[in-house]
Amino acid sequence: MHRDTALLAVDWGSSSLRGARLDGAGRVLEQRVFTQGVLSVAPGQFAGVFESAFGDWRRASGAPCLISGMAGSQQGWQETAYCACPAGFDELAAQLSPLAQEPGCAPIALVPGLRCDGDCTLAGLDRVPDVMRGEEVQIFGAMQITGLRDGLFVLPGTHSKWARVAAARVTGFKTYMSGEFFALLRQHSMLARSLDANAEPDSEAFARGVQRSAQGAGLLHDAFGVRTLSLFGHMDAAALQSYLSGLLIGAEISAQSLRSGAEVILIGAPALTTLYAQALALHGVGCVRLDEQATWAGLFALSRGLGTATP
């Protein structure tokens, strides 16, 4: 029996399923990671996948469960709304979306996503909406952990998010497809044959890529340089993959208006935040780094409105 479990916290993203048992103080008792991301689960199969991943935890603990991420998308378990920005913790907590459960079972609920309607400084110009699912929980979790109520929160990944927070509310954000572009170029482009996909990370080549992108010629041009550096033997295949990574992360950072000396809150897997921290430092920008602890802290804080099993 897991009587010490107060919450099953679950982050069900596009490409992975992660869960943790948290105690009454929000401390992590146990974690699990599975490869069954939302994109790999067929419609109608979500309850079954959830049961095999966490059913034993549910039965042993009787604790409620809160799920964030793409599980609440059109392709997910049950579609949830997007909270419109500016959005604070209370708006998010008020829109948790319970799943229908059999009587006597502890509640399971999904966290809504966030949306914003493009850059409000571009009045009169074409505005395109933006969305996140899962990162909003990490942002509010990071606020819980750090006590920060204002700042630029950066969540690198397949689709990186840069979110502006003021007075503890997310006022707007932008998505960058850097991770997906990197995968596309590495796997499917003409550049693939110039790269050694199994190479160890090369910090110096990565820095050259970041610095190159800062020269402002644009990603469409800079990417071709991976081919020519290879063609003339100016950089070897082992280093070129890190160079390409630097070009992409550098392009993402160069698109921001960051002043030297600024500091951002960087949230994500350590392998990725290490790269972003290095690239930000090359732009003179510092960071506070957090990992998945931000997810668990966010879900724990949001769960306070959930009931427990009705006896």
Add this chain to the structure above:
Amino acid sequence: MHRDTALLAVDWGSSSLRGARLDGAGRVLEQRVFTQGVLSVAPGQFAGVFESAFGDWRRASGAPCLISGMAGSQQGWQETAYCACPAGFDELAAQLSPLAQEPGCAPIALVPGLRCDGDCTLAGLDRVPDVMRGEEVQIFGAMQITGLRDGLFVLPGTHSKWARVAAARVTGFKTYMSGEFFALLRQHSMLARSLDANAEPDSEAFARGVQRSAQGAGLLHDAFGVRTLSLFGHMDAAALQSYLSGLLIGAEISAQSLRSGAEVILIGAPALTTLYAQALALHGVGCVRLDEQATWAGLFALSRGLGTATP
């Protein structure tokens, strides 16, 4: 017999093989197009593919043959050098690379490519080489046709080239992977399911993409807008493919420092130069448009140094 044929002009690119019989005044007598681009020909098979494509023309005319494009690359028929920029017509003509032929056969030669060593205005910063193969012939051909000796020559394609010409010499150029990025995003990315790949071109959606990219948020962000515009039903799948095309061509144009009222020389397939002309017009830039005639004119001009069949 093709006694009127003075030159077999061949453009052998990555993905296609095109040839033309030209008369003594450079006029096109006949054209052929094949799908056997350099990337689809195995090492050692180039002579055989060439023979099946143009062998009858060779035997009937006894005319020399000049080949431009990727046939001169590492992956091609016979590797040729790159002329270093700044490069004029005479440097290119002096470096034609003859193929070994049996005695009595008319000569076959390959045109070298061009290389430059990055933006010379960026002294002290990281410089990355750039290359072209085939486009240099089109540029010199365009000069022949238009009489222009100065200007910005734009050759859209899988890897678009923007070349600066001064006093009839190519002083430098930059490659943009716009066409390849478009193909990658359309075929392999998360955006693919939002697009109708069989849709007719949508001029208004294309213009929205060009204008969106001009707002300067960067391609990594703007591309994600294809997904959110679809998600909220702001643009339908038929229009979104043109919108994405506008984002990419717009990003390529925004990367230049073009002043409104400028004019460029645009060389390429009419379907593509039509799009670029529209996007340039949205930036206030005009253009002179040329198609494959530039290739034949360039090869004809370069062929004057070639002999004919030795009797």
